[in-house]
Amino acid sequence: xxxxxxxxxxxxxxxxxxxxxxxxxxxxxxxxxxxxxxxxxxxxxxxxxxxxxxxxxxxxxxxxxxxxxxxxxxxxxxxxxxxxxxxxxxxxxxxxxxxxxxxxxxxxxxxxxxxxxxxxxxxxxxxxxxxxxxxxxxxxxxxxxxxxxxxxxxxxxxxxxxxxxxxxxxxxxxxxxxxxxxxxxxxxxxxxxxxxxxxxxxxxxxxxxxxxxxxxxxxxxxxxxxxxxxxxxxxxxxxxxxxxxxxxxxxxxxxxxxxxxxxxxxxxxxxxxxxxxxxxxxxxxxxxxxxxxxxxxxxxxxxxxxxxxxxxxxxxxxxxxxxxxxxxxxxxxxxxxxxxxxxxxxxxxxxxxxxxxxxxxxxxxxxxxxxxxxxxxxxxxxxxxxxxxxxxxxxxxx
Numbered sequence: 440x441x442x443x444x445x446x447x448x449x450x451x452x453x454x455x456x457x458x459x460x461x462x463x464x465x466x467x468x469x470x471x472x473x474x475x476x477x478x479x480x481x482x483x484x485x486x487x488x489x490x491x492x493x494x495x496x497x498x499x500x501x502x503x504x505x506x507x508x509x510x511x512x513x514x515x516x517x518x519x520x521x522x523x524x525x526x527x528x529x530x531x532x533x534x535x536x537x538x539x540x541x542x543x544x545x546x547x548x549x550x551x552x553x554x555x556x557x558x559x560x561x562x563x564x565x566x567x568x569x570x571x572x573x574x575x576x577x578x579x580x581x582x583x584x585x586x587x588x589x590x591x592x593x594x595x596x597x598x599x600x601x602x603x604x605x606x607x608x609x610x611x612x613x614x615x616x617x618x619x620x621x622x623x624x625x626x627x628x629x630x631x632x633x634x635x636x637x638x639x640x641x642x643x644x645x646x647x648x649x650x651x652x653x654x655x656x657x658x659x660x661x662x663x664x665x666x667x668x669x670x671x672x673x674x675x676x677x678x679x680x681x682x683x684x685x686x687x688x689x690x691x692x693x694x695x696x697x698x699x700x701x702x703x704x705x706x707x708x709x710x711x712x713x714x715x716x717x718x719x720x721x722x723x724x725x726x727x728x729x730x731x732x733x734x735x736x737x738x739x740x741x742x743x744x745x746x747x748x749x750x751x752x753x754x755x756x757x758x759x760x761x762x763x764x765x766x767x768x769x770x771x772x773x774x775x776x777x778x779x780x781x782x783x784x785x786x787x788x789x790x791x792x793x794x795x796x797x798x799x800x801x802x803x804x805x806x807x808x809x810x811x812x813x814x815x816x817x818x819x820x821x822x823x824x825x826x827x828x829x830x831x832x833x834x835x836x837x
Contacts, residue, residue: 506564574601587612592830638663639761662763709740738764760792
């Protein structure tokens, strides 16, 4: 996959109708947006287009309306809040057909620098099937296409891929440009030592990620529940911790591969355990890798935290995906915080690969100390697996 894609600044947008695919898939509770990070992330691209006198047409999906209009999944609250954030009126084209007469008339009334937001792209069933008729309809609204929705770049939908076939230029916005620079370049040309930290609950979610990263990294630190499958594979006692029995052979294979590639693979050397999965459970620290009967591990222990922090401190590039324990429970969040703090204090390039790790560093107030926090969950994982993302492939190369 080429990381050298045309961006906003490679095209002339003055007076042009520019369709921008954003990621406004935000949590809305009783009409109020509870997390605005994705809106804030879209602002630099929108402002650039407005300041350069484009006619800006925004589009995005929200939730899973499954191809039919659902009022509770309307983008109307996004238009209202975005108007406040940009301090500029946004016309919301409340058109259940997304590209119907209401949308067309709102667009034909636009002056340079105006902004229109289309209705949820998934109100049409063609969207997720990438059907040509809908892609053409979207393309007919605009002259140029900008994709700035990294979070959906791993999906070949009408508004991410299909539309690119029917417009003269398709380029990336600032968000995707940043993702390509950090996620793409960092993985392909990382400054060494290069350390990856993987956590989360299941080995099965990260099989291809582990496999791909072992080709590139110097150190791989494993935490979270996926570590217990690896430790079980080394014959340690895991009590009643979560172990994926059917992935034990795979864990052995990966440990052999690490050895063969000269990658240091680190596993927890102690744990914080409890008798039940409960936020008020009494935390007990183990002596070593073994977990006594009747106990389950819910976080990495203090010795492991120290060991992982030492490896991080000596690294020049670090990429982290997945928490070290049940970070939502205060008694079991110390491992995730320790990794976050070690990265915040590190002088190297620090990248958070989306998902729960991104949520965790923001909750613990460490977000602004990272070089880059990826905006994609699934997209970041596929990137780490070395897969091509259709939404990126479809953009014009420089």
